[in-house]
């Protein structure tokens with residue numbers, strides 16, 4: 615087992631990464647001071663539960679913990695206020711108290727939903743992340759938790775850090791190929807924003823990553839987590855720097871919303887968004903040839919880089935107005951300047967953005 619640390623003063627926490635470490639969840643919970651006198655809640659989804667829920671329940675029980683579980687339908691539609699209320703009802707009926715913990719067992723959907731429950735139940739209880747997707751190397755780190763509004767992604771949320779992240783890479787073996795690619799979008803993003811060598815490493819190792827070669831995958835997840843942890847440690851609440859983690863997300867979140875939170879996976883939408891950001895960089899004269907490089911990296915892990923013909927440019931433009939980075943009437947974009955380096959650009963002309971979205975429906 616390897617340990618990375620997210621440095622956040624008194625809210626610092628470890629990311630444990632290893633093969634088979636779900637079997638240590640009970641002992642790790644005890645190590646992190648989780649009470650044996652209060653009941654705890656595991657939140658998971660109906661695709662993850664058949665694989666891993668009983669293992670986690672048994673593990674915690676064998677260490678003397680009392681746990682109840684809530685299984686939500688898999689998929690982005692569970693990041694809703696309705697499902698949030700249902701999980702809250704389970705927590706209240708289960709008599710969780712202020713010393714209780716909420717464990718998120720699953721991908722980013724379960725992590726964001728369960729984290730928002732943990733952030734708000736009795737105004738905040740202990741939160742543990744047990745990620746089971748590649749994408750969750752990003753979502754389980756950093757404490758952004760939220761549910762969606764039909765009009766805009768992650769609109770109802772909080773910052774609530776976990777006390778630990780327990781990342782058992784063995785769980786990734788059951789991921790469907792489309793989810794593997796979706797998760798790799800955030801890994802490529804981590805290279806594109808801050809680490810040129812890592813971005814090219816992802817491209818060169820695309821085949822091995824797609825086939826879940828253990829050594830390659832663990833290196834990629836560790837490097838991705840380390841880049842994310844480093845940014846979060848410098849700017850926990852996105853006062854400035856943290857916004858770079860949003861590369862591709864302004865267009866990507868709009869694509870997800872217009873697709874009804876289900877047509878496009880998060881990683882697919884931000885892959886298209888990253889291709890768009892590279893086009894924007896070229897249009898704004900900030901770099902040449904970045905689109906070609908970005909697209910080659912995304913294609914190496916089977917990600918889409920164009921929008922289907924039937925998606926309305928106007929609806930994308932409309933949905934984009936809700937981007938959380940936009941303030942005081944200014945469109946703010948994370949614009950790549952070179953592979954491994956991005957800028958936060960304010961007041962991007964709306965016509966430039968529209969032109970990029972239109973191009974995404976063409977050859978990308």
Ligand SMILES: NC(=O)c1ccc[n+]([C@@H]2O[C@H](COP(=O)([O-])OP(=O)(O)OC[C@H]3O[C@@H](n4cnc5c(N)ncnc54)[C@H](O)[C@@H]3O)[C@@H](O)[C@H]2O)c1
Pocket residue numbers: 659660661662665688689690693720721722723724725726746747748749750752753754755756757758759768785786787788789790793796797800880881
């Ligand atoms: N909080 C953050 O910082 C942050 C960062 C990135 C993404 N996100 C959010 O994360 C979400 C996407 O996360 P995701 O891609 O993990 O989606 P997800 O949680 O929906 O998981 C993807 C799919 O894989 C299934 N699954 C999960 N683990 C599995 C396993 N081990 N074996 C088999 N099937 C498994 C799930 O049931 C689901 O169908 C989006 O809502 C996105 O907004 C949040």
Ligand SMILES: O=C(O)C(=O)C[C@@H](O)[C@H](O)[C@H](O)COP(=O)(O)O
Pocket residue numbers: 752756758767768800852856857859860863938
């Ligand atoms: O952690 C962050 O900060 C990110 O931007 C990571 C993103 O990958 C993630 O999708 C995040 O949930 C987006 O946050 P939002 O504030 O744009 O909703």
Ligand SMILES: [Zn+2]
Pocket residue numbers: 752800863880884
């Ligand atoms: Zn993301």
